[in-house]
Amino acid sequence: MVRLPLLEDSPIVALATPAGVSGVAVLRLSGAAGMVDKLLPLLQRPDGSPLGRHHLPPRRMQRVSFMDEGEILDTMLAVFFPAPHSFTGEEMVELHGHGAPVVVRRILALLHQQGIRAAGAGEFSLRACRNGKMNLVQAEAMMQLLHSSSLVVAREASRQMGGSLSNHIFKLRDRLLEALIHMEAMVDFAEEEIDPADGQQLNRRLTEVVSGLQRLQDTSLLGRQLSQGVHLVIAGRPNVGKSSLFNRLVGEEKAIVTPIAGTTRDMNDAQLTIRGIPVCLVDTAGLRESVDMVEQIGVSRSRQRLTTADGILWLLDASQGISQEDMEELSKHGQEPGLLVWNKRDCQPAQWTPPPLAHIPWPVVTLSCRTGEGVEDLLHAIATLLAPLPREGGGILMAERHRQAVELALQETRLAQEMLVRSGPLEIASLHCRAALAALEEMVGVVSNEDILQGIFSQFCIGK
Ligand SMILES: Nc1nc2c(ncn2[C@@H]2O[C@H](COP(=O)(O)OP(=O)(O)OP(=O)(O)O)[C@@H](O)[C@H]2O)c(=O)[nH]1
Ligand SMILES: [Mg+2]
Known part of the structure; x- marks a missing residue:
């Protein structure tokens, strides 16, 4: 498996449309501020004059010529997306040229000579996640959308891209965090008698988390059927x-x-x-x-x-x-x-x-x-x-990684709650709470582990 450079913002380029003869070929470029300056020397305005950054107003298509040793290689449309208002959150340009494979190959070679390297699989999405443009669950939903086998799956994937599932996870995480803070405050005052009302309130918070996670886990079978x-x-x-x-x-x-x-x-x-x-x-x-x-x-x-x-x-x-x-x-x-x-x-x-x-x-x-x-x-x-399959509503666990995270979080929250109900050591209950929190945060990518990111993004297409 090719390992992706994770903490890097060097300029990258990839063909975003399928390879082969096509009406239009879209090249995507992304990089830190200044990336566009590497591209400009290769472009000309339609009247043959040099193209400056000011000729590319944000998010507006402009006609340009892509030059190769003084000759026009292709005429195309260019769109500039200044940071942070782009898919990756970096400076980006899209070039919409003719879908001629030899021309596309040559353009890519010329861009590489300018120091804009070929992007790895999923590298654009990885940067988008790193720059807070989307969370991990949304990125996976986007991939699910591209590969959806049916409209039902595509619709659910679109909802998840919009945040239906991750917002739900964030809410549960916040509840869990409140419970944890509450619990730790109680640990600090352990010498004093625990107020029963306090215990009950904490228990209510945990019950809320358990039922939210349980509802999600109940969608696992459906999610498997959909995917x-x-x-x-x-x-x-x-x-x-x-x-x-x-x-x-x-x-x-x-x-x-x-x-x-x-x-x-x-x-x-x-x-x-x-x-x-x-x-x-x-x-x-x-x-x-x-x-x-x-x-x-x-x-x-x-x-x-x-x-x-x-x-x-x-x-x-x-x-x-x-x-x-x-x-x-x-x-x-x-x-x-x-x-x-x-x-x-x-x-x-x-x-x-x-x-x-x-x-x-x-x-x-x-x-x-x-x-x-x-x-x-x-x-x-x-x-x-098969009608009970959902046509609306969000938050169905379609990915195995999500199913495992929710199962672990549910199991740990239940253990924390059990400990509380049995008046066991609060320190242990708080450890279980932390483990549940970690599972949810890892699911949405609040805390990320390099192996998980590699595993997810290496399955993406190049150019996405
Ligand atoms: N007249 C008629 N014959 C049919 C119909 N459907 C299947 N057949 C015939 O029934 C025979 C068995 O069909 P198969 O589809 O092989 O049956 P099967 O249930 O798969 O059989 P096994 O694999 O042996 O369990 C074949 O000769 C088919 O042409 C039908 O609607 N009408
Ligand atoms: Mg048969």
């Missing part, structure tokens, strides 16, 4: 058309389909979005007792996968009806969110309706993977099944 996709597992007896449904929803012939029962053994999965919800769709081996060793392993893995599913699509064959085995398998999963899907609708006459199944509380959908009839209904039913 990795809701695990939707297609299950049922062999040959009912599970792989056919999988292929239809994924939109390609990914899984093998044959008339032979027991075709699928290895599980297949695919990432897709259904009505804006990120889904990890899983095709499994048909459930039955088998003497074939390979199939047996497939079946046992399918059963295993069913236990961790966020939602189940239980497929039945309309030409066969429901079997005793189906009923037995279904009874194990009735408590989980699921849909009962009757496939092969085309094998039945138009007026056919599925038999009522009193013991299964799941909504019923009928469709045909062969003709496509009913697939839209299924998509609608899936979206309804």
Whole structure:
């Protein structure tokens, strides 16, 4: 891993748009005050006169020519962002030129000759964090936004970029800090009798922190579902058309389909979005007792996968009806969110309706993977099944690092509270309080550790 220079403000440049032929290529430059003076000798005004700093009013696009040995290399638009009113908080310039890879390479080489070096991955964002333009959680949300697999994730990431999650963490940190100060004041007066009202007030403060952290921790599963996709597992007896449904929803012939029962053994999965919800769709081996060793392993893995599913699509064959085995398998999963899907609708006459199944509380959908009839209904039913996913409101823990920080802070605050309730040593309670505080501060980057910063920013794109 390339290590980023952490405490540095030397001038840097990177291409902010994707490499390759494109309509426009945007180069971003950032550095300490005076950075722009290194760039000016390479630029000219459209009338061929030299370009001075005063020709670049803040945040206004100006036409300029980028010069190479007295010749115009590219005509472009330049925008100057004086410090501290820029993305990084440093002096910045954006150059919007033509997206010609050879020209971009040459421009970069000329800038390097001027002492403006190539930026490392995430170096702009790292500087923005260091200069207080955003906190660590906001920087991670920005990365999450760039990589979001669905609109639901993108919206939550945008809210977090705006501070929805970090503001919440800061509030909890402030409460915790008040509690800690309170606690330490009590330690200082330990010889005197602790006023019960004082103890109660402290306990109330800690309870507030615990419930705030608990509410956040309760969003962990949702956050995992958002960032990795809701695990939707297609299950049922062999040959009912599970792989056919999988292929239809994924939109390609990914899984093998044959008339032979027991075709699928290895599980297949695919990432897709259904009505804006990120889904990890899983095709499994048909459930039955088998003497074939390979199939047996497939079946046992399918059963295993069913236990961790966020939602189940239980497929039945309309030409066969429901079997005793189906009923037995279904009874194990009735408590989980699921849909009962009757496939092969085309094998039945138009007026056919599925038999009522009193013991299964799941909504019923009928469709045909062969003709496509009913697939839209299924998509609608899936979206309804997964509807509890948030469409608004903020503060969902989507990153593993955030989940761990909140869990640790919660655990430590509870320990502090327990110590207080049991009238244990206040010094120990205050140590737990400090540990909780440290976890929250590390999460938002109030205190930062170089390894954490390296781990986060090295995953960013260059130019961000
Ligand atoms: N008529 C009709 N046949 C279908 C439909 N869907 C699937 N089939 C057929 O049913 C057979 C089994 O389909 P698969 O998708 O392989 O079934 P599966 O549930 O994945 O089977 P296993 O992998 O063995 O568990 C194939 O011959 C499909 O062409 C449908 O809607 N109508
Ligand atoms: Mg199959």
